[in-house]
Amino acid sequence: MRTTNGLVLGIETSCDDTAVALVDVHGKVVAAGVASQVAIHNRYGGVYPEAASRAHVDKILPTVRMVLDDAAIEPRELEAIGVTRGPGLIGSLMVGLNAATGLGQGWGVPVIGINHLRGHLRSADLEEKRVGFPAVVLLVSGGHTLLAYMRDQGDIRLIGNTRDDSVGEAYDKVARMLGLGYPGGPVIDRIAKDGRETVRFPRPMLDAELDFSFSGLKSAVMRYLAAEAGYKVEDVAASFVASCMEVLTLKCRRALLTHPAKSLVIVGGVAASPQLRETSRLLCEELGVSLCLPPLKWSTDNGAMIAMATWDYLASSMTTSLEPVPSLTIESY
Ligand code: KG4
Numbered sequence: 249m250r251t252t253n254g255l256v257l258g259i260e261t262s263c264d265d266t267a268v269a270l271v272d273v274h275g276k277v278v279a280a281g282v283a284s285q286v287a288i289h290n291r292y293g294g295v296y297p298e299a300a301s302r303a304h305v306d307k308i309l310p311t312v313r314m315v316l317d318d319a320a321i322e323p324r325e326l327e328a329i330g331v332t333r334g335p336g337l338i339g340s341l342m343v344g345l346n347a348a349t350g351l352g353q354g355w356g357v358p359v360i361g362i363n364h365l366r367g368h369l370r371s372a373d374l375e376e377k378r379v380g381f382p383a384v385v386l387l388v389s390g391g392h393t394l395l396a397y398m399r400d401q402g403d404i405r406l407i408g409n410t411r412d413d414s415v416g417e418a419y420d421k422v423a424r425m426l427g428l429g430y431p432g433g434p435v436i437d438r439i440a441k442d443g444r445e446t447v448r449f450p451r452p453m454l455d456a457e458l459d460f461s462f463s464g465l466k467s468a469v470m471r472y473l474a475a476e477a478g479y480k481v482e483d484v485a486a487s488f489v490a491s492c493m494e495v496l497t498l499k500c501r502r503a504l505l506t507h508p509a510k511s512l513v514i515v516g517g518v519a520a521s522p523q524l525r526e527t528s529r530l531l532c533e534e535l536g537v538s539l540c541l542p543p544l545k546w547s548t549d550n551g552a553m554i555a556m557a558t559w560d561y562l563a564s565s566m567t568t569s570l571e572p573v574p575s576l577t578i579e580s581y
């Protein structure tokens with residue numbers, strides 16, 4: 249790592265939040281801001297891509313300005329700007345990339361295109377260093393559900409992936425079926441606490457090594473809701489969450505038993521789930537592995553994780569293209 253006192257500006261616009269943050273080389277978040285689009289997408293029950301791009305255009309420069317003002321720093325003092333280049337929605341990515349390119353040119357500051365998934369990975373070390381290697385990583389977000397193995401910081405190997413929907417997507421779709429709005433994760437978790445597992449929904453792909461599948465679970469919930477008249481929403485939520493937790497913990501257990509690891513790192517929006525935090529804590533206690541979770545506010549998409557990852561790119565002099573890549577994988581930069 250470079251020993252600099254400088255700051256990196258992270259810009260994240262891959263999906264539905266315009267997020268910006270300033271982070272130092274130790275992962276300390278000096279300032280952060282986010283313009284949430286929840287109110288825009290809520291009425292559609294999911295992200296409406298065109299509306300997302302337009303909202304990013306409106307909010308990107310004011311959010312950058314606010315964060316710089318908050319920290320009272322001059323743009324020229326920045327070490328670099330890191331901006332998400334993929335994966336994500338092409339229009340949303342383009343807004344962030346174009347804004348970062350323009351600002352970098354104007355300020356004379358280098359701009360680096362960052363893999364959003366590497367940002368999530370590095371979120372586990374924000375505010376304090378937590379991750380010890382080798383590590384098994386579970387990345388659970390709206391766009392991804394995957395397991396990776398990291399021998400060290402620079403060596404990431406994909407060991408399991410979803411064959412269809414991500415777990416976050418399943419949360420969002422089930423929430424929509426239950427009329428609970430978008431995003432589904434937080435509200436499902438909250439009401440599940442007042443329910444009981446009265447329906448045994450399927451636990452998809454338990455036998456399939458480290459791969460996942462969540463579209464069958466989502467369809468099972470849909471069929472149940474169509475067939476049953478007097479269900480209790482809290483019980484359906486609790487039953488759905490129980491199925492997700494069992495699958496996620498079983499796959500983590502299997503990954504940890506087959507890959508020697510000091511840490512289990514759980515990142516991405518679904519890492520905000522209290523149920524997942526609790527079940528993975530019990531698993532790690534049992535297996536004697538250290539559980540590394542990002543602080544709650546840095547679990548869902550944010551600018552700090554992108555700035556944090558930018559320091560790794562700087563340390564290895566990694567340059568990347570500033571073209572959007574909607575389907576970038578975790579092994580790429
Ligand atoms: O990482 P993220 O903010 O965006 C993507 O990169 O996709 O993840 C968003 C996903 C959404 O599907 C949302 O429903 C889910 O994370 N999520 C949660 C919770 N908070 C957000 N899922 C379960 N429990 C939560 N508390």
Ligand code: ZN
Pocket residue numbers: 364368389390516517548549
């Ligand atoms: Zn994300």
